[in-house]
Amino acid sequence: MAYKAEIPYGAYWSTPFARWQGAFANLHSLEFAAYTTRKELDRRGIPADAIEHGVLGFSVPQAHSFYGLPWVAGRAGLGHVAGPTVMQACATGVRALLAATQEIEAGLCGVSLALTCDRTSNGPHIYYPNPKGPGGTGAHEDWVMDNFSCDPLGGHAMLQTAENVAAKHQITTAQQHDVVLMREQQYRDALADGCAFQKRYMSLPSRCRIPRSERQPRRSNPMTASVSRQPRVLPISSRSKRAER
Numbered sequence: 001m002a003y004k005a006e007i008p009y010g011a012y013w014s015t016p017f018a019r020w021q022g023a024f025a026n027l028h029s030l031e032f033a034a035y036t037t038r039k040e041l042d043r044r045g046i047p048a049d050a051i052e053h054g055v056l057g058f059s060v061p062q063a064h065s066f067y068g069l070p071w072v073a074g075r076a077g078l079g080h081v082a083g084p085t086v087m088q089a090c091a092t093g094v095r096a097l098l099a100a101t102q103e104i105e106a107g108l109c110g111v112s113l114a115l116t117c118d119r120t121s122n123g124p125h126i127y128y129p130n131p132k133g134p135g136g137t138g139a140h141e142d143w144v145m146d147n148f149s150c151d152p153l154g155g156h157a158m159l160q161t162a163e164n165v166a167a168k169h170q171i172t173t174a175q176q177h178d179v180v181l182m183r184e185q186q187y188r189d190a191l192a193d194g195c196a197f198q199k200r201y202m203s204l205p206s207r208c209r210i211p212r213s214e215r216q217p218r219r220s221n222p223m224t225a226s227v228s229r230q231p232r233v234l235p236i237s238s239r240s241k242r243a244e245r
Contacts, residue, residue: 005104005112013040013203025121030062033117034075036203041076052109054083057096057116060123060144072115081113089147092116120144 015036018024024032041048056069064071068085083103086095093116100112123144130138141147149157156164166176190197 003101003105005101010200011044011046013201015203021121024119027119028062029058029060029117029119030065030072031075032119033115034072037072037076037078037113037115040203048078049080051078051081051111051113053100053103053112054078054081055096055099055103055112055114056083056085057087057092057114058085058118059087059089059092060118060120062119062124069115073113078113083112092118 013036015024015032041051054069054073056072058065069083070081073079073081073083084099086092086099088095096114096116100114103109103112123142126141126143128139128141130136133139151158151161154161165171195202
């Protein structure tokens with residue numbers, strides 16, 4: 001089957017995958033994505049008006065994520081761009097690409113921006129009110145930790161999924177170790193010549209705005225601003241484990 005949609009060479013980017021609770025742990029993922037998108041489009045000379053449609057994918061809510069793709073697009077300087085927001089756990093990235101492809105295949109647009117972002121560090125703690133519950137109490141959920149530890153459909157933790165797949169397809173531990181060694185070698189190859197391969201697509205951010213709703217008083221975290229101040233831009237060092245002022 002022939003497809004009309006294609007990803008132009010070089011028209012893609014990624015920020016570094018920071019370690020858990022590391023340098024990006026307190027960044028608002030949607031604001032971060034919007035900032036990076038604006039910077040990377042400009043870096044490639046892609047005009048904003050060339051983009052006719054967008055798809056946003058994420059699996060961990062952030063402040064104001066209620067407004068989905070249109071809000072992020074507006075923050076990225078693409079106020080004219082609209083489109084759906086998709087959320088399907090680990091399949092979110094694939095679904096976002098498919099949604100963008102289908103829009104083009106259907107002839108509804110010529111250029112679609114597929115944008116995915118997430119922050120699993122410091123996930124939201126959600127309370128679901130229930131006035132009819134015992135004592136008027138409701139239910140609560142730690143969005144990341146609770147869902148990592150239990151798939152409500154399968155009734156098991158995410159880690160068990162890998163074990164189930166290995167058992168179903170009779171993948172031995174030795175074969176899994178072979179894959180680990182191969183990935184390690186590929187990673188080392190990507191670091192050769194001063195990370196030349198990674199520099200072809202990796203976006204190393206230097207600044208990103210944290211919105212008011214995400215900030216806490218300075219004494220509780222050195223990365224955040226006082227709630228009484230206007231939003232400010234914080235620099236990020238790609239070489240350190242935490243953002244510096």
